[in-house]
Amino acid sequence: MxxxxxxxxxxxxxxxxxxRATALRMAEEGAAVAVCDLRFEDADxxxxxxVERGLPAAAWRLDVSRELDVQRVLGEVAERFGRIxxxxxxxxxxxxxxxxxxxxxxxxDAVQAVNVKGVFxxxxxxxxxMRRTGGGSIINLSSIYGLVSAPDVPPYHASKGAxxxxxxTDALLxxxxxxxxxxxxxxxxxxxxVEGYLKAQGGVAEGRAAVGALHPLGHMGxxxxxxxxxxxxxSDEAKFxxxxxxxxxxxxxxx
Numbered sequence: 511m512x513x514x515x516x517x518x519x520x521x522x523x524x525x526x527x528x529x530r531a532t533a534l535r536m537a538e539e540g541a542a543v544a545v546c547d548l549r550f551e552d553a554d555x556x557x558x559x560x561v562e563r564g565l566p567a568a569a570w571r572l573d574v575s576r577e578l579d580v581q582r583v584l585g586e587v588a589e590r591f592g593r594i595x596x597x598x599x600x601x602x603x604x605x606x607x608x609x610x611x612x613x614x615x616x617x618x619d620a621v622q623a624v625n626v627k628g629v630f631x632x633x634x635x636x637x638x639x640m641r642r643t644g645g646g647s648i649i650n651l652s653s654i655y656g657l658v659s660a661p662d663v664p665p666y667h668a669s670k671g672a673x674x675x676x677x678x679t680d681a682l683l684x685x686x687x688x689x690x691x692x693x694x695x696x697x698x699x700x701x702x703x704v705e706g707y708l709k710a711q712g713g714v715a716e717g718r719a720a721v722g723a724l725h726p727l728g729h730m731g732x733x734x735x736x737x738x739x740x741x742x743x744x745s746d747e748a749k750f751x752x753x754x755x756x757x758x759x760x761x762x763x764x765x
Contacts, residue, residue: 512540513745518591520544520584522574522632523601525552527701528651531733532598532740533567534560539741541596542566544587548573548601566591574601574628581635594639596744599629599650599673604703605665607710618665625669626676633680637689645688647744650677651736652693654759674755681753690752692743697759698724699731726761 519536523529525547537543537560545560547553550571560567568590570583588594605621606613629650640646655663656670677693684691698704698721708717722729739756742748757763 512538513741513747514596515540517541517595517744518544518587518593519596519598519744520546520587520594520636521598521600522546522572522628524598525549525556527703528696528699528733528736529598529600530556531737532600535734535737535741536596536744537565537567539745541744542591544583544591545569546572546583546601572601574599574631575623577627577631577635580628580631584632584635584639588639593643594636595643595646597632597636597646597648598740598744599632599648601628602651602669602703603666604663604707605669607663607707610664613664621665621669622672625666626672629673629676633676633691637684640684640689641687646690647748648680648689648691649740649743650691650693652677652695652755654695654697654757654762656693657695657755657757657763677755678753685752690743690748692748692751692754692756694736694739694743695755695757695759695763696736697731697762698722699733699736701733704730724762725759726764729760731758731760 519541521533524533524545533543545553545557554569557567557569572583573579602625606617650673652673653670655667656674659667681691708714
């Protein structure tokens with residue numbers, strides 16, 4: 511049956527990158543997967559591929575910055591699959607790469623709306639479903655930049671630090687109800703977001719090598735490196751893990 515047999519998992523930002531890899535691995539491990547993303551066509555294509563392979567899945571268009579949208583989609587997922595056991599708050603944006611004194615309020619708010627409020631809305635509205643199930647696992651995607659910082663993209667770093675502490679607070683609040691809440695902290699992983707970042711810096715091939723060299727293991731990670739960490743946190747193997755930071759960063763933050 512697999513490590514997630516019988517579970518229902520909701521994954522935001524699931525059309526591409528880390529979310530897509532997580533959806534694939536969770537489905538292959540037995541979970542029914544709700545593939546949620548603003549890019550509905552990509553999300554639907556992934557869900558259809560999974561269904562063709564005999565794996566239960568469906569796609570929803572979801573804007574995590576809109577509370578009513580999050581509440582509606584989670585309700586529809588629970589109605590479709592009968593329950594919700596896992597929520598992966600993966601949807602995120604990088605935002606404007608400017609010094610703090612040059613940022614506009616709108617540029618700041620755009621990142622917080624997705625990266626912070628999106629996690630808040632997801633947790634808020636999945637809790638009633640997990641209570642009915644008798645427990646669950648919430649996995650919040652933070653970053654190495656929720657642990658350390660760098661002299662760039664201030665809104666992103668602030669948002670990922672917020673996600674880290676939101677995770678710990680919610681882990682304490684919901685532990686008595688057997689709802690576990692953990693954060694995952696990826697290093698640089700080869701995804702469309704990172705590729706776009708490197709293009710903006712001036713060169714993909716050179717940038718990939720240079721950024722890879724920042725990690726003691728000498729290279730960037732792959733989406734599956736994060737996906738398997740999420741599978742672990744979603745599974746009963748992690749039944750005694752809550753409020754934790756799962757750092758998957760090739761040694762970046764070990765210095």
